[in-house]
Amino acid sequence: MAGLKYLSGFGNEFSSEDPRCPGALPKGQVLNPTLLSLQNSPQVCPYGLYAEQLSGSAFTCPRPTNKRSWFYRILPSVRHKPYTTVDNGNLTETWDEMHPDPNQLRWLPFTILKSSEKKVDFVTGLHTICGAGDTKTRNGISIHMFTCNTSMIDRCFNNSDGDFLIVPQQGKILVTTEFGKMMVEPKEICVIQQGMRFSVDVFGDTRGYVLEVYGAHFELPDLGPIGANGLANPRDFLTPVAWYEDREVANGYTVINKYQGKLFSSQQDFSPFNVVAWHGNYTPYKYHLSNFMVMNCVAFDHADPSIFTVLTAKSTRPGVAIADFVIFPPRWGVADHTFRPPYYHRNCMSEFMGLIEGHYEAKEEGFQPGGGSLHSMMTPHGPDGACFEKNSTAPLKPERVAEGTMAFMFESSFSMAVTKWGLETCQKLDKSYYKCWEPLRKHFDPNWRPSKQ
Numbered sequence: 001m002a003g004l005k006y007l008s009g010f011g012n013e014f015s016s017e018d019p020r021c022p023g024a025l026p027k028g029q030v031l032n033p034t035l036l037s038l039q040n041s042p043q044v045c046p047y048g049l050y051a052e053q054l055s056g057s058a059f060t061c062p063r064p065t066n067k068r069s070w071f072y073r074i075l076p077s078v079r080h081k082p083y084t085t086v087d088n089g090n091l092t093e094t095w096d097e098m099h100p101d102p103n104q105l106r107w108l109p110f111t112i113l114k115s116s117e118k119k120v121d122f123v124t125g126l127h128t129i130c131g132a133g134d135t136k137t138r139n140g141i142s143i144h145m146f147t148c149n150t151s152m153i154d155r156c157f158n159n160s161d162g163d164f165l166i167v168p169q170q171g172k173i174l175v176t177t178e179f180g181k182m183m184v185e186p187k188e189i190c191v192i193q194q195g196m197r198f199s200v201d202v203f204g205d206t207r208g209y210v211l212e213v214y215g216a217h218f219e220l221p222d223l224g225p226i227g228a229n230g231l232a233n234p235r236d237f238l239t240p241v242a243w244y245e246d247r248e249v250a251n252g253y254t255v256i257n258k259y260q261g262k263l264f265s266s267q268q269d270f271s272p273f274n275v276v277a278w279h280g281n282y283t284p285y286k287y288h289l290s291n292f293m294v295m296n297c298v299a300f301d302h303a304d305p306s307i308f309t310v311l312t313a314k315s316t317r318p319g320v321a322i323a324d325f326v327i328f329p330p331r332w333g334v335a336d337h338t339f340r341p342p343y344y345h346r347n348c349m350s351e352f353m354g355l356i357e358g359h360y361e362a363k364e365e366g367f368q369p370g371g372g373s374l375h376s377m378m379t380p381h382g383p384d385g386a387c388f389e390k391n392s393t394a395p396l397k398p399e400r401v402a403e404g405t406m407a408f409m410f411e412s413s414f415s416m417a418v419t420k421w422g423l424e425t426c427q428k429l430d431k432s433y434y435k436c437w438e439p440l441r442k443h444f445d446p447n448w449r450p451s452k453q
């Protein structure tokens with residue numbers, strides 16, 4: 001949708017009024033009329049609107065983590081019929097459906113049903129692959145695939161359990177939120193934080209990944225010695241501007257609420273996108289991954305992928321993330337006397353990977369856009385046989401790495417369970433994945449000696 005406007009900055013104190021209603025943000029009363037004073041909850045709001053606060057942190061959180069926004073809306077969200085249970089489809093928070101599986105897992109691209117077969121929208125198209133933790137104790141994550149072919153009509157979604165980091169892989173999505181509209185296309189990501197109502201329009205067969213985090217919000221990683229600039233820069237994050245519709249829906253507008261892992265539905269007779277103006281620092285936002293300022297090694301050795309962290313949801317343990325969102329963007333590879341692809345390793349974190357486009361440098365074959373892989377806690381993994389052989393002998397000239405590709409990783413300190421859908425129902429598990437390492441052969445030579453210079 002051409003012409004959508006955005007506000008730039010990460011976690012700023014924004015304010016926005018739909019241009020059709022100038023002055024919709026309440027002014028306070030001051031004695032000096034040259035001073036602009038603002039107020040959240042006046043006795044009567046401009047334009048006869050209702051004031052409603054959305055809290056994204058405990059009221060008492062320290063200032064750097066305190067988050068809330070104020071809506072000025074035509075009717076308050078509370079005017080709805082009671083929630084009733086609806087079918088969860090393949091969305092789950094049950095982590096003991098299957099026996100644990102520590103194997104390297106890889107999935108072929110997940111199927112997108114044709115709309116002629118079955119109409120599937122963003123919510124009915126959510127499928128949980130893996131996760132851990134608990135929405136009730138507010139600590140954990142889940143990873144979902146969304147595959148859909150139909151826009152949400154007179155339906156919106158509201159996740160009471162956590163934040164959604166959405167990574168479209170095929171097909172752009174138009175996300176209408178209480179804050180306004182965002183168009184998000186592949187290689188952009190968006191974050192819809194806990195409790196924010198949104199509806200997704202699609203424009204054909206659509207697929208993507210969702211990282212859900214309970215009990216924490218995404219932050220920009222600290223930069224340490226990198227300094228004040230680099231990685232994802234705050235001003236490249238875009239928040240929608242206020243947009244409202246004053247639309248009565250005689251047949252009922254459905255608000256789907258994910259609460260404690262289960263879906264509920266409630267009816268109301270008006271559109272929830274009735275926010276004429278809002279202000280605050282708790283907002284949805286999007287980010288284009290091409291804006292990432294890549295840092296990497298310019299001398300020798302392979303740096304850990306934490307240098308590619310776009311966003312992190314921190315745990316309470318210093319330096320340990322509930323989940324990091326990490327990308328592997330196009331860049332230069334210049335390291336001298338170095339095996340440049342990822343190293344072989346076993347990690348105390350879990351690594352779920354997805355591919356938006358192109359190839360991944362550690363596996364030229366087999367890992368496909370729209371598929372995924374999971375290398376669980378301490379499960380060995382690394383370059384496949386072909387990648388090792390090629391890169392052990394490749395001339396080490398400066399070269400473009402990952403040109404035309406965009407792989408990413410959800411890295412988590414949680415040991416994740418894979419769902420029945422992930423292991424069985426989706427029928428996309430690549431049972432021969434382990435074979436990509438079988439060609440690795442011994443190069444050991446006990447007679448090898450350091451060459452004399």
Ligand SMILES: O=C(O)Cc1cc(O)ccc1O
Nearest residue numbers: 304305341342343351362381
């Ligand atoms: O396993 C992977 O492919 C992800 C990864 C990439 C890298 O460059 C270093 C470590 C790592 O886990």
Ligand SMILES: [Fe+2]
Nearest residue numbers: 347351375381
């Ligand atoms: Fe890894």
